[in-house]
Amino acid sequence: MDISNNSIERLCRVFGYLDILEKKDVEFVSSMELAEAMGSAAHTVRKDISILNITGYTRKGYPVSSLKKDLGNRLNLNKTRKACIVGLGRLGSALLDYEKFQEDGFEIVAGFDSSVNKLERIRTDIEVFPMSSLKEMIVSKRIELGIIAVPAENAQAVADRLVEAGVKGMLNFSPTKVTVPKEIVNVNMDFTNALRLIAAKLNK
Amino acid sequence: MDISNNSIERLCRVFGYLDILEKKDVEFVSSMELAEAMGSAAHTVRKDISILNITGYTRKGYPVSSLKKDLGNRLNLNKTRKACIVGLGRLGSALLDYEKFQEDGFEIVAGFDSSVNKLERIRTDIEVFPMSSLKEMIVSKRIELGIIAVPAENAQAVADRLVEAGVKGMLNFSPTKVTVPKEIVNVNMDFTNALRLIAAKLNK
C-alpha cells in the first residue's frame, strides 16, 4: 500500500483519540471533530482515512468503534506487543513503570542493565536482568520491541545487540542516531534536539 | 527567511554532531560525513546549509567550529535558555537531572508539582516549588521554556498556565496534544504514539 509516514503518524494519533471517545461511549465522530483534536484539518483527516479504504456515513461521520477497529487492523495496532527497556537509569526506570504503555497495548516485559547494583536497587514489578541475558530473554519471551535508554556512547552497541537478538523495532531515547539494518524499524526520541528545535523556531 | 521545519530539525541535529566533532578537535567535516552521521544524504546536508547562506571550502568541507557558530547564530542556539519542568513524577524527576540538557545549553532552573509530598521527598540540586508559585518563578527567573510532564488530563491546564506566565516555548511529554496560541512554539513528545508508529511500520 502507498501511505506516507506523516499519514501513518496522524492516523496513529487518531487511533489514540478514538480510544478515549470509545471509553466515553461516543458513537460517531466527524472528520471536523477529529481534526480539531489532532490540530489538523478536516480534509486531511478524511484523506488519511480514505487512503486505507475506510468509509464513514454521510451526515453522521465515522462510527467510533468500527473506525478504531479498522484503523487498528490496517495499522497493526490491535495486538499487544511485548517490549523491553535497556538501561535502567532514571529515565529507563521511569519508562519501566510508564502505565500508558500498558494501556495502549505495549507490554513492557523486561528491563536490562549492565550494573548489578542498579538491578538490585530498582523497585518495580517488572522483571529485570543483566545485559548478559539480553538475547536469551528476548528470544524466550518473544520480545518484539526494544527501548534504548542508555547514554549516547553505548546506544549503537545496544542497538546492535537488540538487532542480533531479533527485535523488529526500536525506540531510541539516547541523543545519538543509531544505524540499523533497513528491515528494522527505528524511531528516535531525542529530547535535546526537541529543545533545540523549539529554540530555533522561537524567532521565526 | 524561508526554511522548512524538516530542514531546521536536521540542522539542529547537525549542530549537535558538530559539538561532538569540536570536542574531538576535528577541523573540517564534509557533507558526506555529516550525512552519514545524520542518516541522510550529502546533497540534503549541503542544501540545508546553503539555505542559511553558510558556505564551506571546496576539497575540504566545512570548518567545524565556524559552521557550528554560524548554525548556532542562525538557529538561535548559541545562548543558554532557561527551562522549567512541571510535574515531578518519575518522568519529570528523571528529566530534572537529565545532564544532556545542561550540556547543550538548556538550563533547568526550576521544577513544579502540586503535591507537597513529592516536593519534600524529591532529591535534586534543582529548586522545586509548588504549582502556586509557577507564574511568580517563571517571571522572576526569566524562564523561557516549559517542559510538561504531568498526566494527560492536566496537560492542557498546565499549558494554559505556562502560556499565561509568559513562556515562549513548550515541550509536551504528555500523551495529549495541547492547544496553544500560535505565537507559542509547542513540540510534542508522545512516547505511546512513537511505539504505535513503530508497530504500524513493522509490516510495510
Add this chain to the structure above:
DNA sequence: CTCTGTGAATGCTTTCACAGCG
C-alpha cells in the same frame, strides 16, 4: 442542508546534475 469521498491542482521538499573552485 450536512458531512463524506476523492480526483485534480497546488505547493513543498527532496533529489539530481553539473558548474565552479581550488
Add this chain to the structure above:
DNA sequence: CGCTGTGAAAGCATTCACAGAG
C-alpha cells in the same frame, strides 16, 4: 580530481472543490 553550491526537475503531500449520499 574532490567537494561545495545551486538552479532545475522530479517526486510527494497537502489542500481544494465539488460530486454524492442521505
